Amino acid sequence: METIKLRKITSLWIITVLFLFIVNIVLGIIMRLNQGEILHEQPATFYAHMTTHGLTQIGIWFVAGMTGINYLMERYLKTSYLANVVAMVLTVTGILMLWTSTYIGNFHAGWTFLYPLPLKIMWAKWATPLFLGSILVMGVGWLTWSVSMMTQILKKYPLTKALAWQHFRKNPTIQTPPFILISMITLIGIITCLLGAVLLLAMYAAEYFSNGAFVNDALLMKNLTYFFGHTIANEMLYLGLAVIYELFPEVGGRPKWKATWYVALAWNCTLVFILTAFFHHLYMDFVQPVGFQIVGQIASYMASLPAAGVTVFSVLVAVYRTSIKWSLTNLLFFIGVAGWVIGGLGAVIDVTITNNFVLHNTLWVPAHFHTYNALGNVLFSLAFFHWFSIQFSEKTDFEKLTKLKLTLLLIGGIGFLLAFYIGGAESMPRRYSNYPAEFPMAAPLAIGAAVFATIYLAAILIFFFQISKRCLNILFSSSSH
Amino acid sequence: MFKHFIFIIIALSFFFTQLAGAQIASTGFEEENNIYEKVYDAKLNLNNGDNRTLTQLCASKPVILALIFTRCSGICNPFLVQLKENLQFKTDTDNFSVLVLSFDPRDTREDMVNLSKSLNLENNKQWLFATTGDIEKLNLSVGFNPVWDSIRSQYDHDALLVGINKEGYITKKLIGIRNKSDLELLIRSVNDVFSPSYRLPNKNRLFSCFNYNPETGKNTPGLGLLFLTLPAVITLLLLLGISYTVRHKRILI
Numbered sequence: 001m002e003t004i005k006l007r008k009i010t011s012l013w014i015i016t017v018l019f020l021f022i023v024n025i026v027l028g029i030i031m032r033l034n035q036g037e038i039l040h041e042q043p044a045t046f047y048a049h050m051t052t053h054g055l056t057q058i059g060i061w062f063v064a065g066m067t068g069i070n071y072l073m074e075r076y077l078k079t080s081y082l083a084n085v086v087a088m089v090l091t092v093t094g095i096l097m098l099w100t101s102t103y104i105g106n107f108h109a110g111w112t113f114l115y116p117l118p119l120k121i122m123w124a125k126w127a128t129p130l131f132l133g134s135i136l137v138m139g140v141g142w143l144t145w146s147v148s149m150m151t152q153i154l155k156k157y158p159l160t161k162a163l164a165w166q167h168f169r170k171n172p173t174i175q176t177p178p179f180i181l182i183s184m185i186t187l188i189g190i191i192t193c194l195l196g197a198v199l200l201l202a203m204y205a206a207e208y209f210s211n212g213a214f215v216n217d218a219l220l221m222k223n224l225t226y227f228f229g230h231t232i233a234n235e236m237l238y239l240g241l242a243v244i245y246e247l248f249p250e251v252g253g254r255p256k257w258k259a260t261w262y263v264a265l266a267w268n269c270t271l272v273f274i275l276t277a278f279f280h281h282l283y284m285d286f287v288q289p290v291g292f293q294i295v296g297q298i299a300s301y302m303a304s305l306p307a308a309g310v311t312v313f314s315v316l317v318a319v320y321r322t323s324i325k326w327s328l329t330n331l332l333f334f335i336g337v338a339g340w341v342i343g344g345l346g347a348v349i350d351v352t353i354t355n356n357f358v359l360h361n362t363l364w365v366p367a368h369f370h371t372y373n374a375l376g377n378v379l380f381s382l383a384f385f386h387w388f389s390i391q392f393s394e395k396t397d398f399e400k401l402t403k404l405k406l407t408l409l410l411i412g413g414i415g416f417l418l419a420f421y422i423g424g425a426e427s428m429p430r431r432y433s434n435y436p437a438e439f440p441m442a443a444p445l446a447i448g449a450a451v452f453a454t455i456y457l458a459a460i461l462i463f464f465f466q467i468s469k470r471c472l473n474i475l476f477s478s479s480s481h
Numbered sequence: 482m483f484k485h486f487i488f489i490i491i492a493l494s495f496f497f498t499q500l501a502g503a504q505i506a507s508t509g510f511e512e513e514n515n516i517y518e519k520v521y522d523a524k525l526n527l528n529n530g531d532n533r534t535l536t537q538l539c540a541s542k543p544v545i546l547a548l549i550f551t552r553c554s555g556i557c558n559p560f561l562v563q564l565k566e567n568l569q570f571k572t573d574t575d576n577f578s579v580l581v582l583s584f585d586p587r588d589t590r591e592d593m594v595n596l597s598k599s600l601n602l603e604n605n606k607q608w609l610f611a612t613t614g615d616i617e618k619l620n621l622s623v624g625f626n627p628v629w630d631s632i633r634s635q636y637d638h639d640a641l642l643v644g645i646n647k648e649g650y651i652t653k654k655l656i657g658i659r660n661k662s663d664l665e666l667l668i669r670s671v672n673d674v675f676s677p678s679y680r681l682p683n684k685n686r687l688f689s690c691f692n693y694n695p696e697t698g699k700n701t702p703g704l705g706l707l708f709l710t711l712p713a714v715i716t717l718l719l720l721l722g723i724s725y726t727v728r729h730k731r732i733l734i
């Protein structure tokens with residue numbers, strides 16, 4: 001069973017994530033207003049917002065997923081409180097370093113900081129090491145947390161059982177809970193991509209401090225960047241899915257889901273293929289051999305489709321013609337899965353090489369990844385936050401404003417995303433602070449997006465006040481109830 | 482089972498190390514140096530009597546800079562003749578100028594006017610001929626290094642074309658007498674149009690994904706590819722290591 005200490009740190013994570021999310025949405029709205037020519041910022045300021053927004057979002061939704069699985073894992077095994085605290089301290093330190101580098105140092109190379117941009121200093125000289133240092137600090141914290149959790153799983157489940165390989169045989173004697181399987185698969189992926197980040201940062205440091213005696217290979221740096229960036233952005237989604245597998249049947253009053261051979265196979269596929277799917281970010285890099293591009297396309301399909309297939313199947317079976325108890329937690333999970341699938345389809349369209357010739361670096365890219373984040377992963381974590389916060393509350397009006405919150409989330413989210421999709425379909429480029437005259441519809445679309453994002457923000461604010469109030473109570477309560 | 486895993490990993494690592502090798506040292510090509518750096522803003526004495534600086538010239542139209550000297554008995558003449566031939570049938574001549582600049586301090590404006598006449602280009606608006614007093618700084622900024630050979634009384638130098646865009650940045654360099662398609666890429670680059678280019682060997686770049694051999698024209702896997710597999714290999718070792726340690730501890734307890 002979880003301890004009071006774990007409850008408290010989980011509450012602190014939730015409040016921190018929600019607070020930073022609100023600030024980050026505001027940054028997103030400012031960017032859209034600038035693209036819509038309502039605000040007139042310097043391009044460097046726009047890119048500082050974009051860099052801050054991108055990395056902070058990835059960071060907070062990653063730790064949100066980790067918070068969820070850490071809390072729920074205590075149902076199966078003991079986790080390390082110390083690792084959790086280390087991750088918290090290093091994440092907050094890293095975020096502060098990041099914001100200092102972007103807003104005081106004016107670093108603005110984007111969250112993917114593609115080589116050689118960070119070394120082409122167009123900002124305070126110290127901002128580059130501070131930005132790269134922020135990733136290192138957060139990375140070390142997350143690596144500690146992930147390795148510690150993986151170790152705890154391995155203490156209880158032998159490796160082959162943690163990966164549910166016994167399900168490939170007939171009538172397995174031991175059951176691996178799907179939650180453990182998905183957490184294990186995801187933690188392995190996370191550790192791999194974080195090690196990739198460490199390597200990437202070491203290469204940057206080597207060039208930065210060598211005064212020209214060592215030069216990096218641009219292709220290697222791009223490969224490493226996306227090995228880290230693409231993989232972590234996907235793995236954080238899987239953390240949310242692990243939470244769904246654990247909580248969705250439970251809150252709906254249904255029996256717990258079990259691992260079967262196809263669930264085990266789908267998630268083992270994800271483990272292998274997610275590590276090579278990032279090659280699809282290099283389709284336009286003609287120096288990369290064609291074989292790698294093909295691997296990128298196939299791996300992208302193989303990493304996402306089987307896992308999506310079994311998850312959607314499980315969710316549909318759980319709700320179709322069954323008397324399920326619908327609550328805010330369940331609804332958020334359900335809508336989140338829909339958002340994940342829609343965003344995933346957008347991704348699969350983009351990842352197909354022939355389509356990528358048209359869609360590469362257009363607004364289609366933020367369209368699909370914002371779909372499975374803003375209307376997917378965020379909802380998975382919001383569901384967990386809500387569920388967690390009501391566990392220890394004496395009041396019973398948990399479903400207050402449910403309709404309003406969901407309506408605002410959906411209207412705001414869909415409107416905001418549609419503007420990206422329409423822009424992408426019209427070949428409007430991503431990452432432009434101001435759109436060229438060739439795209440007369442881009443600015444009006446951006447204004448529309450800002451309005452819808454504000455509606456989405458309104459929903460998040462209600463979530464924030466309700467959940468934070470309960471979490472603050474948990475944080476400052478001395479009882480174990 | 483565990484031992485087999487370790488064995489396979491070690492065997493595979495050796496196999497991949499065999500495939501990969503460090504990039505061989507530079508072959509002397511330096512086309513990739515100074516790219517996206519600002520060119521030195523040299524004061525020019527142009528054959529038409531104008532006294533503009535290089536950045537002022539670029540501001541009106543991107544420039545393709547050819548560095549030569551008029552007393553050259555070697556590459557300069559064929560280099561300019563070839564350049565002229567490659568450009569003569571181009572119809573869209575409005576989007577760049579060609580600046581033929583002497584790097585020999587002995588050359589005068591008159592020498593350059595004579596050179597333009599000998600090439601039949603004295604009335605061609607796209608071609609400009611000039612000398613400058615700032616040649617050393619300009620050479621440094623474009624990575625051009627002519628060496629005086631006192632025995633032959635000639636400069637030992639590359640045939641260099643430098644593409645400079647409107648903002649005065651070096652976008653691309655071509656060394657040697659090159660074909661039309663290379664020139665086309667240079668023209669695209671000065672106009673800020675995407676032009677794909679291959680990385681050239683550099684002795685300070687140790688971990689390339691692929692090593693290009695200019696003699697065979699083939700790419701072979703480099704150490705960089707091994708780096709790319711490193712995180713997965715370390716994770717696997719970590720996973721097996723932790724799994725082994727915790728299992729043994731459990732057995733001991």
Ligand code: HEM
Pocket residue numbers: 024025027028029031032050051053054055057058061110111112366370373374378416429430431432453456457
């Ligand atoms: C309503 C909420 C949000 C708003 C208004 C918003 C807005 C934006 C905007 C305007 C951009 C720049 C798009 C471009 O022109 O390329 C952007 C980029 C980005 N956003 Fe969001 N966003 C929101 C939610 C999220 C969420 C939930 C995530 C979670 C991961 C996220 C992650 C990112 C990332 C990674 C980038 C790319 C940054 C880069 O290219 O360096 N955003 N967002």
